[in-house]
Amino acid sequence: MEFETVIGLEIHVELSTDSKMFCSCSAGFGGEPNTKTCPVCLGHPGSLPVPNRRAVNDTILLALALNCDITGCSIFHRKNYFYPDMPKNFQISQYDIPISSGGTLEIDMGEYTRTVGITRVHLEEDTGKSVHVGESGRIHGAEYSLEDFNRAGIPLAEIVSEPDLRTPDEARKFMQLLHSTIRYLEISDCKMEEGSLRCDANISVAVDGSMGTKVEIKNMNSFRAMHRALTYEEQRQRRTIRDGGEVVQETRHWDDARGTTSPLRSKEEAFDYRYFPEPDLVPLEPDEAWVRELREGLPELPGDRVRRFVSEYGLSREIAETLTGERALADYFEDAAGKGQDPVAVAKWIAGDLGALLNDAAVTIQSCPVGTGGLSELVELIDGGVISGKMAKDVLKEAFETGNSPRLIVEEKGLTQIADESELDTLVDEVIEENPGAADDMRDGKEQALKFLMGQVMKKTRGKANPKAASDIIRKRLT
Amino acid sequence: MDIINLDALAIAESIREGEISAVDATTAFLERIREVEAIVNAYINVSYEEAARRAEMIDAMLAEGRDPGPLAGVPIAVKDLLSTRGFTTTCGSRMLENFVPVYDATVVGRVGEAGMVMLGKANMDEFAMGSSTETSYFGPTRNPWNPDTVPGGSSGGSAAAVSAGEAPWALGSDTGGSIRQPAAMCGIVGMKPTYGLVSRYGLVAFASSLDQVGPMARNVGDCAALLGVIAGHDPMDSTSIPAEKVDYQGRLDGEVRGLKVGVVKEISSRGIDEGVLERFRAAVSKLEGLGMEVGEISLPSFEYALSAYYVIAPAEASSNLARFDGVRYGFRASAEGEDIWEMYDRTRSIGFGSEVKRRIILGTYVLSAGYYDAYYGQARKVRTLIVKEFERAFRTYDVLVSPTTPSVAFRLGEKVDDPLTMYLSDMCTIPVNLAGIPAISLPCGLSEGMPVGFQLMGPALGEATVLNVAYALESELGFDQRPPIGRS
Amino acid sequence: MAISMEEVEHVAKLARLALSGEEKEAMRCQLSDVLEHAHRVSEVDTEGVLPTSHVVPLVNVFREDVVRPSITPFEATGNASWAEEGAFRVPRIL
Numbered sequence A: 001m002e003f004e005t006v007i008g009l010e011i012h013v014e015l016s017t018d019s020k021m022f023c024s025c026s027a028g029f030g031g032e033p034n035t036k037t038c039p040v041c042l043g044h045p046g047s048l049p050v051p052n053r054r055a056v057n058d059t060i061l062l063a064l065a066l067n068c069d070i071t072g073c074s075i076f077h078r079k080n081y082f083y084p085d086m087p088k089n090f091q092i093s094q095y096d097i098p099i100s101s102g103g104t105l106e107i108d109m110g111e112y113t114r115t116v117g118i119t120r121v122h123l124e125e126d127t128g129k130s131v132h133v134g135e136s137g138r139i140h141g142a143e144y145s146l147e148d149f150n151r152a153g154i155p156l157a158e159i160v161s162e163p164d165l166r167t168p169d170e171a172r173k174f175m176q177l178l179h180s181t182i183r184y185l186e187i188s189d190c191k192m193e194e195g196s197l198r199c200d201a202n203i204s205v206a207v208d209g210s211m212g213t214k215v216e217i218k219n220m221n222s223f224r225a226m227h228r229a230l231t232y233e234e235q236r237q238r239r240t241i242r243d244g245g246e247v248v249q250e251t252r253h254w255d256d257a258r259g260t261t262s263p264l265r266s267k268e269e270a271f272d273y274r275y276f277p278e279p280d281l282v283p284l285e286p287d288e289a290w291v292r293e294l295r296e297g298l299p300e301l302p303g304d305r306v307r308r309f310v311s312e313y314g315l316s317r318e319i320a321e322t323l324t325g326e327r328a329l330a331d332y333f334e335d336a337a338g339k340g341q342d343p344v345a346v347a348k349w350i351a352g353d354l355g356a357l358l359n360d361a362a363v364t365i366q367s368c369p370v371g372t373g374g375l376s377e378l379v380e381l382i383d384g385g386v387i388s389g390k391m392a393k394d395v396l397k398e399a400f401e402t403g404n405s406p407r408l409i410v411e412e413k414g415l416t417q418i419a420d421e422s423e424l425d426t427l428v429d430e431v432i433e434e435n436p437g438a439a440d441d442m443r444d445g446k447e448q449a450l451k452f453l454m455g456q457v458m459k460k461t462r463g464k465a466n467p468k469a470a471s472d473i474i475r476k477r478l479t
Numbered sequence B: 001m002d003i004i005n006l007d008a009l010a011i012a013e014s015i016r017e018g019e020i021s022a023v024d025a026t027t028a029f030l031e032r033i034r035e036v037e038a039i040v041n042a043y044i045n046v047s048y049e050e051a052a053r054r055a056e057m058i059d060a061m062l063a064e065g066r067d068p069g070p071l072a073g074v075p076i077a078v079k080d081l082l083s084t085r086g087f088t089t090t091c092g093s094r095m096l097e098n099f100v101p102v103y104d105a106t107v108v109g110r111v112g113e114a115g116m117v118m119l120g121k122a123n124m125d126e127f128a129m130g131s132s133t134e135t136s137y138f139g140p141t142r143n144p145w146n147p148d149t150v151p152g153g154s155s156g157g158s159a160a161a162v163s164a165g166e167a168p169w170a171l172g173s174d175t176g177g178s179i180r181q182p183a184a185m186c187g188i189v190g191m192k193p194t195y196g197l198v199s200r201y202g203l204v205a206f207a208s209s210l211d212q213v214g215p216m217a218r219n220v221g222d223c224a225a226l227l228g229v230i231a232g233h234d235p236m237d238s239t240s241i242p243a244e245k246v247d248y249q250g251r252l253d254g255e256v257r258g259l260k261v262g263v264v265k266e267i268s269s270r271g272i273d274e275g276v277l278e279r280f281r282a283a284v285s286k287l288e289g290l291g292m293e294v295g296e297i298s299l300p301s302f303e304y305a306l307s308a309y310y311v312i313a314p315a316e317a318s319s320n321l322a323r324f325d326g327v328r329y330g331f332r333a334s335a336e337g338e339d340i341w342e343m344y345d346r347t348r349s350i351g352f353g354s355e356v357k358r359r360i361i362l363g364t365y366v367l368s369a370g371y372y373d374a375y376y377g378q379a380r381k382v383r384t385l386i387v388k389e390f391e392r393a394f395r396t397y398d399v400l401v402s403p404t405t406p407s408v409a410f411r412l413g414e415k416v417d418d419p420l421t422m423y424l425s426d427m428c429t430i431p432v433n434l435a436g437i438p439a440i441s442l443p444c445g446l447s448e449g450m451p452v453g454f455q456l457m458g459p460a461l462g463e464a465t466v467l468n469v470a471y472a473l474e475s476e477l478g479f480d481q482r483p484p485i486g487r488s
Numbered sequence C: 001m002a003i004s005m006e007e008v009e010h011v012a013k014l015a016r017l018a019l020s021g022e023e024k025e026a027m028r029c030q031l032s033d034v035l036e037h038a039h040r041v042s043e044v045d046t047e048g049v050l051p052t053s054h055v056v057p058l059v060n061v062f063r064e065d066v067v068r069p070s071i072t073p074f075e076a077t078g079n080a081s082w083a084e085e086g087a088f089r090v091p092r093i094l
C-alpha cells in the first residue's frame, strides 16, 4: 500500500481594524463582558449592518498578496444556524460569490518548492465567546455557559487553501509563511493564542492513488499544535487503513494535553445553513483604481524577500527565512547591510546574538537599542581586526544594554586589540624568555607549543592581542 | 375646537398660531383613546404620561421662543414594529411583551426632531405577518367603520387609530401591502415609499428586501408632509438611497392634466369584488375628468407575484426571526435541567403565535437544501420579471392604478384559519413591494357601507407625482366620511 | 405539493420550533396549500433571467473605520431574562 497524505487548510484571521465589521463598537481584544456591544452586534431587533470600509480594503489587500483574482461584484450571504455565541443566529459571511478567489502561495521546503492553491479569501463577522461554567471548565460537562459578545462582529478574513499540502511539515511551513505575509501587510496581529489567527484542517490519506475520506481537525491553537495534530491524525488514518478499517468522515477535536484527536460530538445533527443573499447589504464592487492602488502599494512579501536575500546578499535560505519572518527585522537587516559591511556577517549577528538579546529582553526589533549603524560598526570593528569575534559579543551586549555605540564602548574600555607589530614583538620576546622549554619544543616543530605560547601572550594582554598577528610573530621567531 | 377632527397640518398650524397648545392637542387625542380603545384596540401601549410630559415640554419651548420643530406638538401613533428607546416595543408578539429597546428607530428620531408627540405604539399583526391585525398577541384591532370587521393589516392599529380619531396620523410599515391594505379598509390615506427612501434602521425586520416605513393619514396633504419628515438618507441603513430631500407637500398643486394613467389589467378585474370594482371605475373616470389619459396595460407576471412573494418574504423572515431565542432579550421559557436546544425550542414555540411559526416553517423549507432553486431561486427570477414589467409600463405611463384590495374589510375570524385566502387579500399590493416602487392608497368611496381603496403606483422615487395625482383625485372625489365609532 | 410530516419535523428542527402533534398536522395541511400556490413560480419561463436580491441600485456602501461609544453594560443585558457578571447566561450546550 502506498499512502499519500492530502491536507487543506481553512484559516480565519481577525483583521485589526479599530471598529467592528458592521458597527462602530471597538474591535479591541478582551474587556469586561459585553462592554463593546451595541444594538447591531447584539442583534437587537431592527438594527442593521453597515460594512467597515477598511475591513473590505484589508481583505482585498490580503487577497492580492495571495495572488487572488478580485471579484468584480461580490455579495454577502447569511449563514443560518443556531448557536448561543451568534447574536442573530445567522452569520454574515460570503458564499458562492466571495470577494476573491483563485490565488497561490509558494512554499520553499529546501529540497523542493510547492505552489499551494488558494481557493478563496472572503470576509465575514466573528462570533461571540462562550465561557463554560462547571467542574470541567469545558463545554463537555458544563452546567451552563456565559455569553460575551465583545468579539461578535469583529471582521474575519477567511482563507481557504486547496488540498495541495502533502505533509504536516508543509502545512506548518504554509502557516508560517501565511502568518508572516499577513504581518507584512499589517492587517492583523495574528496571535494564535488570542485567537486572532485560527486554523482548521482537512486531512485525508489516499491509498495507491485513490482518494481518502476527509476528516476535519479543529482546535489547533499554535503552529506546534497544528503540526502535532496533523502528524497524529496522519498516523491514525494510516493505521486504520492498514488494519483494514475505514476512516469515518467527521470533525475531530485536537486535545493538546493528551496529544490525540477525538470525534467532536454534537447534539445538533441537522446541518443545513440555508445560505441566501444578505438583503440588508448591497454588493461590493471594488473599482479598478482601488484595486490597482492596493496592488501597487503591496510591500515585498516574505516569500519574495527570502529569494532576494539569498541571491542578492548571498545568505543561506535558513538565515534569510529567519530574517524575513518579521518585516521590521528584514528591514533592519537591509538597512544595516546597506552600510558597507559584509552582509553575511551582518546577517549572522542579527539572526544570532542580536536575536537572542532581543528575545531574552522581550524587545521588538523596532525598539532595539542597537541601531543599524551600530551593528554595522560592530562588524567593521571585527573585520578591521580592532576587536575579536569573542570580544564583539561582549561589546554588542553592552551596546544593547547601554545604547552606546560599539566604537565608543571599545575605546572607553580600552578593548582595542594589540595589532601593532613592534608592541607584539616585545611581548612575544618576553613570553619566549619566560618559557624557554616551550620555546624549545616549538623549535623542534611541536605545534602544541604554539598554542601554549599564544595562551601566554593572551594572558599578558588580557586577550587583547590580535591572535593572527601574534602567532605569525611566534612562528617567525621560533622556526 | 374639535381637535381630534382636525387634520395634522391644521393642528400644527393651530399650535404655531397659539390657538391651541401642544398639551391641548395631546390631551384631546388621549381622551379620545380612553373613549374608544375598549372597542377599537388600536394601541398595544399608550404613552399617557410620556406624551403629556413631552407636550408640556414643547409648550415650554414655544413659550421661551425656542423652535421645537416644524410640526411641534402634533401627536402621532407609531406602529409597534418601530424601535422606541425606553418604551416597550412588542411587535405584537408575546416574544417581546416586555422588551424595552435601547435605541430609537431613525424614523422615530425624525418625527421627534420635527416636534411630534408619540401617543403610543399601534397594534399590528405579530411581526407584521398578517392582513387583518388578528394575529396580534394583544388581541385584534377592530375596524372603526364596523367593529365586527377587521381593519386590515398588518398596520391595522395605525390605520384604525387614524380612522377613529385616536391619532391625526401614524407611521406604518409595508412589506406586501401592510400600509395600503389597512388604509383602504379603514378609509384613510397610506403610502408605501420607494424601497430605500425611508430608513429601515429600527424597523424590526420582517422581509428586509421588501419592508418600508411609510405615512398613514387622513388626507394626501398630511401624508405628503409626514413623508417629507421621515424620508431621506440614513448612514445606518446600507440600503438607504442618498437622494436629495424633496418637499412633497409643497409640490402638491393638483396639476395632472396630460399625465398618462395605466389600469393594470391583472389586478383590476378577476378576483375583485363587484362593489370594489364599481368604486374603482368611478374613480378612474374622475381621473379622465381631470384631463389625464387613461389606458389599460397588461403585466402578465403579476399572476405570479403572490407566489413569488410567499417564497421570498417567509424566507427572509425565517432568518430575521432566528434572533428571538430567549438569550439576549425577550421571552424565555426555562425549565430545570434542560439544555439550550430545548430552551430554544420551547421559547420559540411559546413566544411566537401560529401565523409566525407557519411563515418561519415555510421560509425555512424554501431555503433548505434541495428546495432552494425551485422556490427561492426561481422566485427571485420572477421578481426580476415583475421589476422589468413595471419599468416597461412606466415608459408609457406616469402612474399605474388598481384597487388596493380585492374586497372591503372582511369579518373578524373569517379568514384566520385559511392562510391562502388571507394571503390573497394582498394580491393587488404585493407586486409594488417586489419592485420596490412607491404606491399610495386613498379612499374612493364606500361599498356595503365600508371604505374602498384606490391604489396609485409610480416609478422608483416618483413619490411627488404619485402624491400629486392622489391629491387631485382626492379633491375630485370629495370623500370626507368618517366612521361612526364613538359618535353620538 | 403535498409536504410530508417528516419534512415538517425536519424543518421545525432547523428553525428551532417544537410543534405539538396537532400543530404539525395543521401546519402540514396549510403549508401544502401555500406551497402549491408558491410552486407556481416554477411555471414561469425564466430562461436567461437573473435573480433579483436588491431593488436599490446601490453598491459599495461603507462606513469609515471609526469607533463610537458602545451601549452601557446595563443596557446590553437589561432585557435579558438571565444575565450574570455582565454576560448572558444560557443552559448547557452539550
Ligand SMILES: [Zn+2]
Pocket: A020, A023, A024, A025, A036, A037, A038, A039, A040, A041, A042, A153
Ligand atoms: Zn456593536
